[in-house]
Amino acid sequence: MTQNNTGNSATLTVEGKSYTLPIITGTEGDKAIDISGLLQETGYMTLDSGYKNTGSCTSAITYLDGTNGILRYRGYAIEELAEKCLFIEVAYLLIHGHLPTRTEFDNFKYLLRRFALLHEDMIHFFDHFPPNAPPMSILSVMVNSLCNYYPEMGDDPLTNIDMTAARLISKIRTIAAFSYKKSMGHPLVYPRPDLNYCGNFLNMMFDKPVHPYTVQPETVAALNKLLILHADHEQNCSTSTVRLVGSAGVNLYASISAGINALWGPLHGGANEAVISMLKTIHADGNNFKKYIDKAKDKSDPFRLSGFGHRVYKTYDPRGTIIQEACDDLLLTLNISDPLLDIARQLEEIALNDEYFVSRNLFPNVDFYSGIIYRAIGIPTNMFTVMFALGRLPGWIAQWKEQQENPNTKIGRPRQVYTGEPAREFVPMNERG
Numbered sequence: 001m002t003q004n005n006t007g008n009s010a011t012l013t014v015e016g017k018s019y020t021l022p023i024i025t026g027t028e029g030d031k032a033i034d035i036s037g038l039l040q041e042t043g044y045m046t047l048d049s050g051y052k053n054t055g056s057c058t059s060a061i062t063y064l065d066g067t068n069g070i071l072r073y074r075g076y077a078i079e080e081l082a083e084k085c086l087f088i089e090v091a092y093l094l095i096h097g098h099l100p101t102r103t104e105f106d107n108f109k110y111l112l113r114r115f116a117l118l119h120e121d122m123i124h125f126f127d128h129f130p131p132n133a134p135p136m137s138i139l140s141v142m143v144n145s146l147c148n149y150y151p152e153m154g155d156d157p158l159t160n161i162d163m164t165a166a167r168l169i170s171k172i173r174t175i176a177a178f179s180y181k182k183s184m185g186h187p188l189v190y191p192r193p194d195l196n197y198c199g200n201f202l203n204m205m206f207d208k209p210v211h212p213y214t215v216q217p218e219t220v221a222a223l224n225k226l227l228i229l230h231a232d233h234e235q236n237c238s239t240s241t242v243r244l245v246g247s248a249g250v251n252l253y254a255s256i257s258a259g260i261n262a263l264w265g266p267l268h269g270g271a272n273e274a275v276i277s278m279l280k281t282i283h284a285d286g287n288n289f290k291k292y293i294d295k296a297k298d299k300s301d302p303f304r305l306s307g308f309g310h311r312v313y314k315t316y317d318p319r320g321t322i323i324q325e326a327c328d329d330l331l332l333t334l335n336i337s338d339p340l341l342d343i344a345r346q347l348e349e350i351a352l353n354d355e356y357f358v359s360r361n362l363f364p365n366v367d368f369y370s371g372i373i374y375r376a377i378g379i380p381t382n383m384f385t386v387m388f389a390l391g392r393l394p395g396w397i398a399q400w401k402e403q404q405e406n407p408n409t410k411i412g413r414p415r416q417v418y419t420g421e422p423a424r425e426f427v428p429m430n431e432r433g
Helices: 038-042 078-084 087-096 102-114 120-128 135-149 161-184 197-206 217-229 237-246 252-263 271-284 289-297 318-333 339-352 355-359 366-377 381-405
Strands: 009-014 017-025 031-033 062-065 070-073
Touching: 009 038, 017 038, 070 078, 070 087, 070 318, 078 217, 078 318, 087 102, 087 161, 087 197, 087 217, 087 381, 102 161, 120 135, 120 161, 135 161, 135 252, 135 381, 161 197, 161 252, 161 381, 197 217, 217 318, 217 366, 217 381, 237 252, 237 381, 252 381, 271 289, 271 339, 271 366, 271 381, 289 339, 318 366, 339 355, 339 366, 366 381
Parallel strands: none
Antiparallel strands: 009 017, 017 031, 062 070
16 A cells, blocks of 8 residues: 555555545644545455554544653643643543633532532442442442433433533542442441542542541642543543444443443553552562563563553653652652552663663553552552543543534444354254264
């Protein structure tokens, strides 16, 4: 396949016949060959297992340049947003396309406070989950159930979208905190109107009748930064799931529930849990770094260094640098000494000076340090993916909204190359021997 000199089309030659395909150019110069009419014109489809080189949509939400380690939300650098914004500002930015004015920000905060409580009937749902039910399972079920209590979207999916988005963003933290309290056998702590978004979540998680929780600004700041870093990341597995399910006309709650289930997978949202598990294993083995570095290099050994490398980034994950600094600051401020952090730092130093890892672009990613921050805050490992979902929710909403607003959206329908049995005759049971 060669690009024409005109720069706006490409030529595909199949069985001696040439076809002209349009070239789509993004605002940052990324190019795509539009093959939407390929099957009808040529009788051929494309095969791209895992969609590694397939664009499923055009989007104005997040720009990601994996080669140069760039991540932007609506044009704003992730470094600047993480440093200067509150999570709810970034949520508003992703959903509406611009940073909120003071009036818009105050209105959004008001909606978040207004919708923080769950319907009391829903609280009884928690009584019927087993004590050891996975938190992501509970989160998915509860979010999907919201459509039964708040059906205001009606037949028009974009009706009251601002109210629905605020309701989801507010209630999901309450659901998450309540699921943790139920798993611990603790009484529920209701949201407080005097606390901000992150402070409210932390208070609902950790406040106890006999041990009141003090919301510390340093902890709130670290959590705020983590949620911003996870707020969107282009067309990953869970985001693509939200858009694919949404393309069928499914309501926002059900689409988000599907995204939560996709994020639940250990290859997606469970990466920071894997990092903590790896660090614990190395610590229990006497901090034998060489052993595990050698295992990671051995192709025949299934062990891999969790938290290193990324499917998209071919250099440093820009979120990784931000989160490392936030981790150092939080542990220093709280005067916490975590042996797992020491192991993480030594692993990072070894890997960054080892040709094997450097040549393969295996640099620390956002998951490498985020789990240590969650540990310092007091969040248990089985809640790590829930925290990921809390952060990613605004991005999912924005992606769903963008798709619904596009008049050219069609229901998702991937194709396949069939490799099963060719046509064969049916044999009655009594003749099959």
